[in-house]
Amino acid sequence: MTESADIGIVFWVLSFVILVSAFMVVSLKNIFHCALFLIMCLFSVAGIFVLLDAEFLAAAQVLIYVGAVAILMIFAIMLTSNLASRKIRQVNENVSVGVFVSVLFALASIILIAQTHIWHYKTDFTPVENSIVILGKYLMIQYVLPFEVVSILLLASLIGAIVLARKERS
């Protein structure tokens, strides 16, 4: 384990990057820039996973969110040319209601988090050596049913998207 002071600095830097880039995603006018900031945000979240010694989650985060989801998003942006060339407005007349709801939600989460024992977390625990093996065993033995149900759900949504996108030939 590295020194906890170093982890503290890295954690704050990563959190700052996550928050700033997340804010950029919802405020910039150029939608391509928004997508790039989304990638930055998701990548920094992977950094938080690394700090928590969850390497597999970090790699999966980058592989799935940055490598697949974000790229498909950029791809869709590039294909819809009238969306790509125009400067878009990200807020409409409901902005005040939106701010109100999100502040309320933030307050509720802060209160809930403060009631948990998050401030008393143990700093001296040792992470599991090879988390990926344990993760695999849990996914394939104990939690195999939820795992398969999620896969079927994803497959169903995939087929649904294809059916919706496909033009009927009459």
Next chain:
Amino acid sequence: MSFWPIAVLELYPVFSWLHDLLASIGLPSAWLQPLIYLLLGAMIFGILSLIALFLVWWERKIAAHIQQRFGPMRHGWHGWYQTIMDAVKLLQKEDIRVVTRDKVVFFWAPVICFVAAFLAYVVMPWGDGLIVADLNIGILYILAVTTFTVISLLMAGWGSNNKYALLGGMRSAAQVVSYEVPMVVSILTVIIFVGSLSMVDIVKSQSGLLFNWYIFRFPFGPIAFITYLIAATAEVNRTPFDIPEAEQELVSGYNVEYSGMKFAMFFLAEFVNMFTVSAIAATLFLGGWNGWEFIPSWIWFLFKTLLIVLLLMLFRWTYPRLRVDQLMEFAWKFLIPVTFANLIVAGIFKYLGWYW
């Protein structure tokens, strides 16, 4: 020594000597570890740059000889320092920037491409004990960081504000996303038998000669190797899958508007990426550093990797380019079913214990 979380065992004497030397100068001990890490990074960067320069020259020579020419002959023996001269030329060239470009995106695209190309070498096993960090997610880490190459190509295509560049970037993204699936599944076929994602474990599980290597585990080994090689060729955008930079259609694809050093960065990254996919193939299927004991392990690794690089180069100069729809049909209707069937067969073999 607890000072070393890294596994550079072979080079340990060198780094230990360096550590003592730096300590004797009077540097504070807190600086030493970052400094040595920095040095290690610089070392890998240097070696890879040299390899990329060599590959550029090699590719030109192979292309020339296939087309019954000589290729570069002027600078040195058979033009061996031609690419060095080219690199110097590119360094001096004017950096032409299009006025209508997207300034930030245009600037960062080659940087991200360049960095992403080198990131995979954190877990690359160059030889027995010659690895920067043996992460337990090894191969998954490589797959994760190489996705940044696609993002950089998309950024280059977008930032250039040029139709050809945009088309090149989009084609590249579609292609890489499609071919990533068969590539990952072919890799998974090997991972089933290793039972670990760590690169060192993968190499160690095939220790010994020829018939311990995964390419010779019939029937799934050769199939997985071939599908991996096809998918990897597409991943690095080389002929017959080079539609992202099809010269006759797109001028040169995503890097049309780049010149000078920025172009050189794309160019170098392309060759480093080719070396990366070949090194992965050598590690996963050809036993990595394993071979006869009397030859150093890193020579085996380099030899096997360069063998696959040679194969990729021969592909490039002998096969015609696929059309876009053929490319996608090949990936989704042929390659993916084949790799999945192969994976299932491998899983059954592993379950029944039919492997040696």
